[in-house]
Amino acid sequence: MMQVGVDQGYQPVQPIHYSHKIHAGDNGIDCKYCHSSARVSKTSGIPSLNVCMNCHKSIYEVAESTATEEYSKEFYDGEIQKLYAAVGWSDADQKYTGETQPVKWIRIHNLPDFAYFNHSQHVSVAGIECQTCHGPVEEMEIMSQFAPLTMGWCINCHRDTNVKVQDNAYYTKIHEELSKKYGVDQLTAAQMGGLECGKCHY
Amino acid sequence: MSSNKKYWKSVEELNENSSIVETLQQNEFVEEIPTDEFLGNKETLESSKTTRRDFLKYVGFSTAAASLAACEGPVIKSIPYVVQPEEIVPGVANYYATTIADGFDFASVLVKTREGRPIKIENNTMASINGGANARVNASVLGLYDSLRMQGPVKGDSYISWEDLNAEVSQKLTSISGTGKQIVLLTQTFASPSTTKLIAEFKQKYSNVNHVIYDAVSESAALDAFQAKYNERGLANYNFSQADTIVSVGADFLSDWQGGGFDTGYAAGRVPNHGKMSRHVQFESNMSLTGANADKRVPLTPTQQKLALAKLYSEVVGGSVSVDLPEHILDAINKAASQLKSAGSKGVVVTGIQDVNAQTVVLEINEYLNSKAFDASTPIKTRQGNDAYVKTLVADMKAGRVGAIIMSGVNPMYTLPNASEFAEGLAQTDLSVTFSMKADETSTQTQYIAAAPHYLESWGDVELKKGHFGLMQPTIRPLFDTKQFQEALLNWTGNDISYHDYIKQTWNESILGGSSFSQALHDGTFVSNGNVTIETGGSSNEVSDKDKTFVGGIIEDVAQGLGLKKDEEETVSEANTAAPIASGGSAARALASSTSTEGLELTLYTKVGMGDGQQANNPWLQEFPDPITRTSWDNYLTVSQADANALGLKNEHVADGALNGSFANVTIDGTTLENVPVMIQPGQAKGSVGLAFGYGRTTGLKNEMKTGVNAYMLYQDFNSVQNVTVSPASGMHEFACVQLHNTLMGRGDIIKETSLEIFNTKDKSIWNAVPVVSLNHVETPVSEVDLWDEFDRSIGHHFNLSIDLNACTGCGACVIACHAENNVPVVGKEEVRKSRDMHWLRIDRYYSSEESFDGDNSKKDNISGLGSSLSEFGEMEQASENPQVAFQPVMCQHCNHAPCETVCPVAATSHGRQGQNHMAYNRCVGTRYCANNCPYKVRRFNWFLYSQNDEFDYYMNDDLGRMVLNPDVVVRSRGVMEKCSMCIQKTQKTILDAKRDGREIKDGEFQTACSSACSNGAMVFGDINDKDSKVAKLLEDNRMYHLLESVGTKPNVQYHTKVRNTTEA
Secondary structure (H helix, E strand, O other): OHHHOOOOOOOOOOOOOOOHHHHHHHOOOOHHHHOHHHHOOOOOOOOOHHHHHHHHOOOOOOOHHHOOOOOOHHHHHHHHHHHHHHHOEEOOOOEEOOOOOOOOEEOOOOOOOOOOOOHHHHHHHOOOOHHHHHOOHHHOOOOOOOOOOOHHHHHHHHHHOEOOOOOOHHHHHHHHHHHHHHOOOOOEOHHHHHOOHHHHOO | OOOOOOOOOOHHHHOOOOHHHHHHHHOOOOOOOOHHHHHOOHHHHHHOOOOHHHHHHHHHHHHHHHHHHHHOOOOOEEOOOOOOOOOOOOOOEEEEEEEEEOOOOEEEEEEEEEOOEEEEEEEOOOOOOOOOOOHHHHHHHHHHOOOOEOOOOEEOOEEOOHHHHHHHHHHHHHHHHOOOOEEEEEEOOOOOHHHHHHHHHHHHHOOOEEEEEOOOOOOHHHHHHHHHHHOOOOEEEEOHHHOOEEEEEOOOOOOOHHHOOOHHHHHHHHOOEOOEOOEEEEEEOOOOHHHHHOOEEEEOOHHHHHHHHHHHHHHHOOOOOOOOOOHHHHHHHHHHHHHHHHHHHHEEEEEOOOOHHHHHHHHHHHHHHOOOOEEEEEEEOOOOOOHHHHHHHHHHHHOOOEEEEEEEOOOHHHHOOOHHHHHHHHHOOOEEEEEEOEOOOOHHHOOEEEEOOOHHHOOEEEEEEOOEEEEEOOOOOOOOOOOOHHHHHHHHOOOOOOHHHHHHHHHHHHHOOOOOHHHHHHHOEEEOOOOOOOOOOOHHHHHHHHHHHHHHHHHHHHHHHOOOOOOOOOOHHHHHHOOHHHHHHHHHHHHHOOOOOOOEEEEEEOOOOOOOOOOOOOHHHHHOOOOOOOEEOOOOEEEOHHHHHHHOOOEEEOOOOOEEEEEEEEEEOOEEEEEEEEEEOOOOOOOEEEEEOOOOOOOOOOHHHOOOOOHHHHOHHHOOEEEEEEEEEEEEEEOEEOOOOOEOOOOOOOOOEEEHHHHHHOOHHHHOOOOEEEEOOEEEEHHHOOOOOOOOOOOOOOEEEEEEOOOOOOOOHHHHHHHHHOOOOOOOHHHHHOOOOOOOOEEEEEEOOOOOHHHHHHHHHOOOOHHHHHHHHHHHOOOOOOOOEEEEEEOOOOOOOOHHHHHOOOOOEEEOOOOOEEEOHHHOOOOOHHHHHOOOOOOEEOOOOOOOOHHHOOHHHOOOHHHHOOOOOOOOOOOOEEOOOOOHHHHHHHHHHHHHHOOOOOOOOOOOHHHHHOOOOOEEEEEOOOOOOHHHHHHOOOOEEOOOHHHOOOOOEEEEOEEEOOOOO
């Protein structure tokens, strides 16, 4: 299926071995701490390196217990050094050198062309857990694509998922009228118009 | 039921004993397959072990493998910021207020940026100055990403550093300063307080500095007249919304007259309100945008315009002049005058005649009327050029009196009629520097090209009209190694602060009066409530004194130049101070004695789409169809039908319908402009011709953009009216015209219109009847008949776009805004000529074939029989000599019963509950059934791949140009249909913002690109399910109708019947 653009399970090697498991799993950092633009933007955003440095200014090595059979402490510490090199941080002098080297991450989740997707609609408005689409990221040592990202997959979810209308003045009127029309208590995204072509294709 | 069908392959099979059938049964292929060719070589055949089955397997597998291999997903890199700027969130647009001031266009605008890239210009609704962003301002963002921009300062043929340039120039300036030769700053109108101050400082540093302001398209006469009367160099401001009667003599005030931007006020007064709307009478030669909108248009030659204005003055103000004018013109003037008089302070007169006397007369009439629409107290500052100084400069340069010339924002080698003299002079200067974004006609002739930034990369301030300021701020870091003129001046005067700090200083000292600079910068606009005093050093008074006396001189010069005598014992300068009315009277008398000469009178004008030509390398503007002629990629000589017949010039349609026109040579005093394409223009006054500036550029632009002829060559003495001789030349020119049918042929239901009188007195059913159809043999309004089941659209949003044909002036700002918002491709002249233009929004222009559209309708209704219909319908294809004109913006009508949706074989186009007709590009297979079934012809087909294709070398073909693309809208590929989406990306964004905030949407939040670009209020967009919304009320308006309502498509675009104020005095 990868040959036709369905890249479920795509797990490329990244320039810096960033472990979601350590950050989101072991340390329980909220996804949206780093991927903050998911709240307001169509993209979730790859964190800029200054976000990493919020913590890594003081965290320059991993704990002994972080090391696993597969990845040693030296390995992880080396990866942190890669971050310092990229952001231009001199650990010895504790200051920025100004020489930066942007990180060329390999993009994992590629939506098909001609489709519009907005994170904030799903994250902020609908309150969908990131894991619903991205899988158990907090367990992933190496990030991979969890969902197929096909149109059928989108549509199925829109058919099954109820719109979160509570405490949202935007939905008050439309929900009242539509739920009466369809004779239901809870409207699905599909009933709200979430299957219309033009909602995603323009 | 089993079938015993027998399938016959040929009639031979009927013959049981046919040998042919027998043979064919044995032989699969009728023609013998040339097997020998590939089986003949026995050796290779024997060495091969491929059986037929294997062969097919291989073919099948390799095809699949090949196609799959081709589909292999590329590895996509994502590179985040190292340090993300706080204000940038990827995927969310930022808006910055700034001001465009390119010497021709001045406007307060909002700039939409995405990920730090400016991608669209919008109106700054906080601004208190005239009008909004016109088509050119909307298109100006593309100039930022022009691939031919200067990437750094150049000396001769090679790049140099700014340090070297600054050092060399300063050193040369110092040495020239000692020689007694002039140091000339030749600039555009900056109207910038801080630049004025800076130049004053420059003058103090170097001796003999002469600052010459040069407007390519001059308003010098109007400026001189205003200055003589009000002691201030500026232009009177007009607010046409305050006028009940508007009389214009040759002023194209809906496009670029005196800086433009008057259309907003005008449109406000044109919408019937409590039974009243303004009455607009236009006397003009060329068919202008303004004339097309007038209630009454009187074509007359430029000389006759002067006479008409003199006559109008005498009728309104008093005094007697005798003018030799045809009866119908005199009658029109008398009627206009009496309407003006009865309107009193609600009347206003404007003129576009480039003549001090004419401009003085108009100021006098408006003063006399005490016109509320006329405002001399806050003059417009955006034109400050002085023709006389420019002429003196060229003479000085030729005489070797100019040591250094530094130019900014001007292109005299292109815009001067005597460019060759300028070049001679340039060769004699010791130092020549041009601040330019391009290696253009002028900059390539100077020693240094100082690469200048685009206005979206610059700091600046502008006094648009007195006391009304705009601030310019960069919206992107400079793309190239560029520096502004002002920064260089700072450097050359030994000042090391940045221009930004300099502006801030100037503003804090003399403009803000304690207000916050940051707030002014945020708003982009500032209105000062006190006196503004800019320190310009000791020389300022001196200069203005000189100006004053000089202007008096000009008036005398002009009067003498026209062969007119001043009144005895009354010098003009005295008249200015003592008796204004006498001055007007003498000016009127001077006008009245204008005489016409032989030949044709040429009126040079600017097109809404091209202006003075500095944006000639902008493909959006090149492809923008002129609102009047609907022709893109060209300028042309507009000629009346009568003159064309006399001269043997013609327009004709070739086999595919495209328009061709003759060539003509246009001569003035030995200067001949050769091979000018001829466009026969309905409404062009007999004896007059027109030609637009801005075309015929030769340097600094792509080959495709080198279109048209250079009209500046005929701009002798900076007079837009010239006496010319026109002679036919051989050959035919191919036009790219997007509208080949000029008339409505009596189809009064397409553009419904009525007169103010009927509108006020008669029932709606008379002037805006809903079409009826026969239902069960009963005449039933079509709105009540449905072939299909009605969808339930009562819940949620239901979008409607309302277009008021009274407020729409046809300016076309919406067309460019749509271009920018929706990544509409540019297809080029050849493709436009094949009617493959891609504009999602077009503005149809129709001429009446009788004197009025009403006349057309009754003529059509009276046609009976075949003979009559053949001849009379034929006649109705021709526009009248002086037609009524109507504009109608047409985009996808988003029909509730869309004919396109039912015929799409793959369901690529479908309907949304919010009233939008969706188009899923990736579903479209390009059958074009939808376009064929669309009664409005609004669907556009991608005949080619228009992006990243060398055959279409426009902005989408280079990395720089593609930076302007809107990331929220896809770029369509070859073979798919596209059309107006009612800016679904914008409506969806508005909804999402509201959902995220957990609030209801207020009326006015929903906008499309076109509705937000329309500063005239002609386009209103909104949700009709919100019963209190403006658009819902417009739906119930009596003037509302739907286009081709009889078809039953139930569109979501409303039109509002055009009402003409035909009340004669």
